Amino acid sequence: MxxxxxxxxxxxxxxCAGVDRAIEIVERALQKFGAPIHVRHEIVHNTYVVNDLKAKGAIFIEELAEVPPGATLVFSAHGVSKAVQNEAQARGFRIFDATCPLVSKVHVEVAKLAQEGYEFIMIGHKGHPEVEGTMGQLDHGIHLVEDVADVARVQPAQTERLAVVTQTTLSVDDAAEITAAVRARFPSVREPKQQDICxxxxxxxxxxxxxxxxxxxxxxxxxxxxxxxxxxxxxxxxxxxxxxxxxxxxxxxxxxxxxxxxxxxxxxxxxxxxxxxxxxxxxxxxxxxxxxxVPGMEETIKFPLPKGLKIETVVD
Known part of the structure; x- marks a missing residue:
């Protein structure tokens, strides 16, 4: 044997840099404003991290109705829909957005192309919070596909202006295969300049x-x-x-x-x-x-924190 x-x-x-930033946002909010800090959805998908932040005073919620007026609210790294953003503002929370900047980049691209009349095919997993957040950037016009078979079933209203976006955490190989199927069915589809997978x-x-x-x-x-x-x-x-x-x-x-x-x-x-x-x-x-x-790619990316969360050092 x-x-x-x-x-x-x-x-x-x-x-990764997006996770580091999201956790730091919650920890700094706790330092600056005191417990409790409310977080919409698990800040990142890890049991240990979530339990550690709960012990420090973070409260994780799914519905904004669970958050008291005037509270501090953090959006998770996965991003949120426009409806959630609008509701949070209407309820008057102090909001810090821990959405990963690479997810925000996809949101910006969707908003920009939607103004130019584009519809979207989104490659991703149904029910995942990142997918819900990206699809929730628009009221309609985003078609979700989870595999190659789904591509054949998509019925966009028009095909002249069609763009493809993906969830940032997919299998690179699977996404490439599904994108190829989208391209084969819709040859004029617009693809992101840099792939969305982070x-x-x-x-x-x-x-x-x-x-x-x-x-x-x-x-x-x-x-x-x-x-x-x-x-x-x-x-x-x-x-x-x-x-x-x-x-x-x-x-x-x-x-x-x-x-x-x-x-x-x-x-x-x-x-x-x-x-x-x-x-x-x-x-x-x-x-x-x-x-x-085993040596591999060295990562040096760091993302800045939102305004209002810098901890001031007091000098006597």
């Missing part, structure tokens, strides 16, 4: 492609609701590497590691590094001897 020897760490993994999603998927070839098993740290984490696990399986997604080290099962010499480890863009450390400790307890990072 082979002996578990080595853990290979994906690079990059874990938090740099962090792309980089983490590329790292899994490199890692999968070198390991017997891949563990992805991420919560079940995290779209980009799910895509990492699916990608490894598609490449022929057994893979499991865990929310914490406690979910690792010893039988997964039977006959495994080398295990790969990565984390979705909303999973904190502390969880990766705990998973490493648990895999070491099961017999792994060494840990090695």
């Amino acid at each position: 082979s002996q578990l020897q080595e853990i290979l760490l994906a690079e990059p993994r874990g938090f 740099y962090a999603t792309q980089n983490r998927q590329d790292a899994v492609k490199v890692l999968s070839a070198q390991v017997d098993l891949l563990i992805v740290v991420g919560s079940p609701t995290s779209s980009n984490s799910n895509r990492l696990r699916e990608l490894a399986v598609k490449l022929g590497t057994p893979a499991y997604m865990v929310d914490s080290a406690a979910e690792l099962l010893p039988q997964w590691f039977e006959g495994v010499t080398r295990v790969g480890l990565t984390a979705g863009a909303s999973a904190p590094e502390i969880l990766v450390s705990q998973v490493i400790d648990r895999i070491k307890a099961l017999g792994a001897v060494s840990v090695r990072t």
